[in-house]
Amino acid sequence: MGSLSLNRIDHLLWLGRYLERSFTTQRFILSTYDRVADRALDDLAGDWRGQLADLGFRCETETPLEFFQRCLFNRDNPSSVACSMDAAYDNALACRDALGTESLGYIQMAVNALEAAGASASPLLDLQQVQDNIMAFKGCIDDFVTDDAARCLVKCGMTVERVDLCARLRYRLADIPHEVDRLASRLDRTGAAYSRPAFKELASIASSPSFPDDADDALLSRAIACVNGIFS
Known part of the structure; x- marks a missing residue:
């Protein structure tokens, strides 16, 4: 781990976080859109608008299509999937020597697929390719990132972001205990400083029989406060 600077640690963590933000936010947006596409916004059941507002989204239009397109593709919205993918790519470039060209290639393909989806009248196929390329990146780093600490930093960033988003969106909450177990198996392998009290409290919440x-x-x-405090 001595070969990784504090700046490199930060880039690897945020690469993982932004990739997971792109992946999970897109899944949530599309699953929500499927439920609301044929209904008027003001008549919708549930609190999907409130959930998205927790990520910084604001519904300023009258149709779900316009709203969700902005959530996916509008770079003026800092919480959009497009902004998250751009940030992931920037962080990947900053540590490309640790990632390797094979891994970086999948991030580039995900960015390209998102661009194609934004320009398409039928974007679902290209959006699926965004998801597929992010998943391929996750598998690729197991084969091509030889530094275990670097690999674990990216995966810790992904897990931190997934727990944050699931809690923030009230989405797939039952997955959180498993994600916390994954985090426990990787934290000490990163060699990075982290808050043991924050992780211990998060683990206590996730392992409660009532959770x-x-x-x-x-x-x-x-x-949310605990998971974001682990590497702060």
Whole structure:
């Protein structure tokens, strides 16, 4: 780990976070859109607008299509999938020597697929390719990133972001305990400084027998604070 500077550690963590933000946010947006595409915004059941607002999205138009296109493709929206993919690519370039050209290639292909989706009248196929290339990147780093610490930093960033988003969006909460277990298996392998108290509290929340059934807003807010405090 001595070969990785603090700046490199930060780039690897945020590469993982921005890639996961692109992946999970896109999945959430598309699954939500599937439920609302044929209904008027003001008549929708559930709190999907409130959930997206937690990520910084603001619904300023009257149709779901216009709103979700902005969530996916509008770079003026800092929480959009497009902005997250751009940030992931920038962080990947900053540590390309640690990642290798094979791994970096999948991020470039994901960016290209997102560009194609934004220009397409039928974007779903290209959006699926964004997802596929992010998944391929996750597998590729196991084969081509030889530095275990660098690989674990990217994966820790992904897991931190996934826990944050699941809690923030009230989405797939049952996955959080498994993600926390993954994080536990990788933290010490990164060689990076992290907050053991923050992780311990997060693990306590996730391992509670009543989680996620009894997870209220206060508990989820605490989980978000803990997971974001691990590497702060």
